[in-house]
Amino acid sequence: MNIVLKNATIIEKNNPFNNQKVDIEITDGVLSKIGTNLAIKEGYTTIEKENLHVSTGWVDTQVVFGEPGFETTETIKNGLHVAAKSGFTDVFVHSNTNPSIDNQAVIHLIQNKGLGQATQLHLVGTLTKNAEGNELAELFDMKNAGAIAFGDYKKSLTNANLLKIALQYTQDFNGLVFAFPMNKDIKGKGFVNEGVVSTKLGMKGIPALAELVELARNIAILNYTGGKMHVPTISCAESVALIREAKSKGLSITCGVSINNLVLNENEITDFNTDTKVYPPLRSEQDRLALIEGVKDGSIDVITSDHCPVNIENKRIEYDLSAYGSIGLESIFGALNQVVPLEISIEKLTNGHQFLNEKPEIAIGQKAKLTLFNPDTHWIFESKNIMSLSKNAIMLGKKMKGEVYGIINTNSIQI
Template identity: 40%
Template sequence: MNLLVKGITIADPNSEFNQKTWDVRIEQGKITAIEKSLSPAKSEEVYEANGAILSPGFFDLNCMIGDPGLETKEDIQTGTAAAKAGGFTGLAVLPTTKPVVQSKGEVEYILNRAKNNLVDVFPIGAISHDLEGKELAELFDMKNAGAVAFSDGSKAIQDDGFVSRALQYCLGFGGLLMLYPENKSIAGKAQINESKNNVLLGMKGIPALAEEMQISRDIFLATYHDAPIHISNISTAGAVALIKKAKRDGVKITCDVAAHQLVFTEELLNDFDSNYKVKPPLRSKADNKALIAGLKDGTIDAVSSQHRPHEIEFKDVEFEIASYGIIALQTVLPLLLQAGLDANLIAEKLAINPRKILNLPTSTIKKGEIANFVIYNPAKKWEYNVSNNASKSKNSPLLGKTLTGKVELVYNNNQFQKYEQ
């Protein structure tokens, strides 16, 4: 589909046009011209930027879609619709479905279901059979079928020897383990951050130690095997320090942080709103600052949505029995802008690095490239509400709130979707 974008500011650290305002022409799915001024041609749609930014299409490393088996939470159609509305042109979807994605059959099912979509969908296979941390899933077969990495979702694998064997096995075919960091013997059954706040609320707390001990173990194992490893959804200042040192020491480690961990803090739990119940738990303002600093200095490689859709009966209940997680694909961009990230850093952490981590092609804004981009207005205010929520679920504390930073157009696979400017 042909499109002319007029007067757009480009945010792409890999492009010679970075931070410049140009006209961009897209024909039949390719960028065919980037010039100071282009005249509209017949049969092409014209988009006037009006202060908007053009960035490579966002990519999410940590997204739950319930298909197969849990489609009442989210299916591929609604999940990709929410992704588009949030500026994402690529999703890596977790294996936490029913059945679990643990063999080539489930991988092929997801790839077939997601064909011909504007949003590219990439399956992540399970590390362990039924996510139990005891028996290796069919990693090699899943890799050959199209799995881009392996994860047990938000289930932390406690058996050190099992993780060691999985790392060693993956070395043989270039597999990547994405590990959730929580030492269960330290965390116990607690559900919120350990601090003065958990005492005030009368609830047991999960200490930062539980996350940091697990990351330390994973660093030791990655070092021992000289194997790459990815840590998903870090949340503490101590985690940032550990990974920063590991990178200096030459460990092949990458990590991501969920967007809400940059802005939300544990004080939001004072009203026991279960929509703020996430895993890892919301931490302190000091942790927020350390995580943002980690993004800026390169310690944290990427930002993820940690999209976790749930039916109302799993969230509209007492805090202690509510499920973990929020829907997040449509609100990542506003949270990153609220956290103070500039357009280049957003492009790096939300579009370029996620694809690099998974060894996928990265899109660049230049002539001759396949068009894969998002256009967003960083100053545009909009209300996130039930009518524009594209997810099948509604478990977000931001529903009904006015947000700043609006996605206006996404383009990928020779398709584009416009939203209200």
């Protein structure tokens, strides 16, 4: 792959070319020259795009594709295609599958299905067998097979001692534990945020307390055991404060937030559109603003699309019976770029590389792992913009700022 990106503005903190418009030459998948007015060599393809910007490749730390078991919602092949067109060079795929990603065989199966794609697939194995929360899965074996972390997707461990053992055990091989915070007893039968809106609509609410109690418990266990913990999504102002405090104590804890909670609030549910039923639920405007501050001050490390395809049979039904989840890969950048400055957007979209023990750079001699985009276009997210097999998009009809052209990765290009 020999190409030259013409007149590309680099967005990369601490890069000497940051915010400068340059040409970038890529030879056999490696960055070979960076400068202005580079000559085009024979055999090189020129790529020019309107207001072209380039950053290190983006990472999404929480997506599900369904396959194996739920291919009607999304396949791995199409899911990775959507991710590439949405700007992601790397995605962390979680177990919302049948069978669960809880052993080497399933990991190898999914890895093989992801070969040859521009977007690299990284698997988060379940923390417990079949994600049932009763006994630990084969963590070390899955680590050896290529799992990058362990966590039961959207489930919190009722058994606190099991989380303690997991954090102790994974230290032997530098493992990372994903710990989703939601106390199921306090949550009860709630399915939207508990507050004035849910009361007016007659919907059963999930109090912020359900998240806070579980998060505080998990942090206390981490403080006792040591180890590495990632909180995949938080949704409340008080959770931001808990994470901030834990980091100030030197705990090895990182945190993410869903684009849904960062951009939207509980008022979205008033028309009973089931695409707004997500987990954690959309919270109050005060919570949303606190999450934005957490992103800006570094309390929140990464932002995820929280991409969760759901087929129409499980979405176009009564609100309380419908499944949680929204697709988000196609709209995350345009939505995020509306609420935080571009430099922060790119920082949070690239921070996931730390979990892969890599630090790609836009520098000569580095492998090309790039996302190409235009941060300044304004548009409306419509059905025609959906590339996923499932169409449950919470951002439909929302204003977007910025469009993605594609990625260059694995010595291939997807634009």
